[in-house]
Amino acid sequence: MSELGTTLTQYIIEQGRAQNNSRGAFTALLNDVATACKRLSNLVRLGELAGVLGAAGQENVQGEEQKKLDIIANEVFIESMERSGLLAAIASEEMDEHYPIPGRYPRGDYLLAFDPLDGSSNIDVNGATGTIFSITRHTDSSAPTDADFLQAGNKQVCAGYCLYSSASMLVITTGHGVAGFTLDNSVGEFILTHPDIKVPKETSEYAINSSYSRHWLAPEKRYVEECNAGVDGPRERNFNMRWAGAMVGDIHRILCRGGIFMYPMDAKLEAAGKEGKLRLLYEANPMGMLIEQAGGLAHTGTQRILDIEPTSLHQRVPVIMGSADEVERVVRYHEEASAKQ
Ligand SMILES: O=P(O)(O)OC[C@H]1O[C@](O)(COP(=O)(O)O)[C@@H](O)[C@@H]1O
Numbered sequence: 001m002s003e004l005g006t007t008l009t010q011y012i013i014e015q016g017r018a019q020n021n022s023r024g025a026f027t028a029l030l031n032d033v034a035t036a037c038k039r040l041s042n043l044v045r046l047g048e049l050a051g052v053l054g055a056a057g058q059e060n061v062q063g064e065e066q067k068k069l070d071i072i073a074n075e076v077f078i079e080s081m082e083r084s085g086l087l088a089a090i091a092s093e094e095m096d097e098h099y100p101i102p103g104r105y106p107r108g109d110y111l112l113a114f115d116p117l118d119g120s121s122n123i124d125v126n127g128a129t130g131t132i133f134s135i136t137r138h139t140d141s142s143a144p145t146d147a148d149f150l151q152a153g154n155k156q157v158c159a160g161y162c163l164y165s166s167a168s169m170l171v172i173t174t175g176h177g178v179a180g181f182t183l184d185n186s187v188g189e190f191i192l193t194h195p196d197i198k199v200p201k202e203t204s205e206y207a208i209n210s211s212y213s214r215h216w217l218a219p220e221k222r223y224v225e226e227c228n229a230g231v232d233g234p235r236e237r238n239f240n241m242r243w244a245g246a247m248v249g250d251i252h253r254i255l256c257r258g259g260i261f262m263y264p265m266d267a268k269l270e271a272a273g274k275e276g277k278l279r280l281l282y283e284a285n286p287m288g289m290l291i292e293q294a295g296g297l298a299h300t301g302t303q304r305i306l307d308i309e310p311t312s313l314h315q316r317v318p319v320i321m322g323s324a325d326e327v328e329r330v331v332r333y334h335e336e337a338s339a340k341q
C-alpha cells in the first residue's frame, strides 16, 4: 500500500505496478483530472474575487437554473481534459449531448462523464461543493455517440470526486479500494492523506432532505421515524441527521465516518414523471462505485445502482447509499412494503 505523503501521480504508478500493469496512459488521464480540479479549486477559493458567484441567467438541459460557476467549471474541466488525447468524448450535466474531443477519435480509449459542480446551491453561500466524475472505456473505434456512454456502473474503470471545502480533496477508486488526497497549495500537489478508506458497516447518522417528508414513500418514512424515535424506539439508540445540500459533501462525510445518504423516489418526483433527482451516469454511478469499493452499499431501493443498464445520458435514479447495515435495512423495508401491496 502507498505511504502517507505519496503524491497522486506516484500513487497511480505504484498501483499500476502492484497490478502488473504500467498504465502510463491512465496515469496521464488522472493527471489531467487532477489539473482540472486544481484549477477549479482555485476559482472556488477566490469566489467573488474571481467573479464566479451568482446565477448565469439560463437553464441547463434538465430545466435547472445554472450558476455562473456551473458553466465555468464545465469549460475549465473540458479544456484541461481535452489535452491528453486519451479521451474520445465527454458528457456533462451541463451539456445536452456528449462532446466529442476534436480530432481525438478513434484514438481516445476512454469516456468521461461528469458533474462539473455538484451542490450548485451552495456556491453563493460559501458551502461545500465538488466535481464528480466517472471514466469508462471507449472500445469502439468509430466516432463516439451518446449511446457509448450508456454503460452500467459496474463497467467504470475509475470514479471519483474533488471536494471543494475547507480543504480540497480528491477521492478516487480504480476498482482496488478508495484513496483520498488533500491538495497542498504550497506545492500544487494532491498528497495521499486517506489511504484505503472504509465505510463503517454500522452507523447512527442519516442524511435526507426532511423538508420532503410529506412526499416520502412508506419505506423511507418508516426508516426515518424509527431513527428519530431514538433510544426509546425500535432502533434502541439515538441517531443524528446531517444534510450538506451537496451529494459530494454528504458522501465524503460517509466515507470518513459512516452514515446513510438518501435521495429516494417520492410522491412529488413521481407526480412530476421523474425517476429520481440525482443523475445516474455522473452522480449515482461514480459515488456508488466509491461507496462499494469502501465496503458500503449503493441501491435504489429495488436495485443495485451499479447494475442499472442506462437508457439515457441524463437519466435520474433514486439513491440510497452508505453503511451496509443501514442500506440493507432500507432495502428490506422496500421489500416488505412491496410484499404488502
Ligand atoms: O436541494 P435538494 O433537493 O436538497 O437537493 C440537493 C441535492 O441536489 C444536488 O445538489 C444535485 O447536484 P447539482 O448541484 O449538481 O445539480 C446534490 O448534490 C444534492 O444532494
Ligand SMILES: [Mg+2]
Residues within 6 Å of the ligand: 115, 117, 118, 119, 247, 283
Ligand atoms: Mg450534482
Ligand SMILES: [Mg+2]
Residues within 6 Å of the ligand: 070, 093, 115, 116, 117, 118, 119, 120
Ligand atoms: Mg452540478
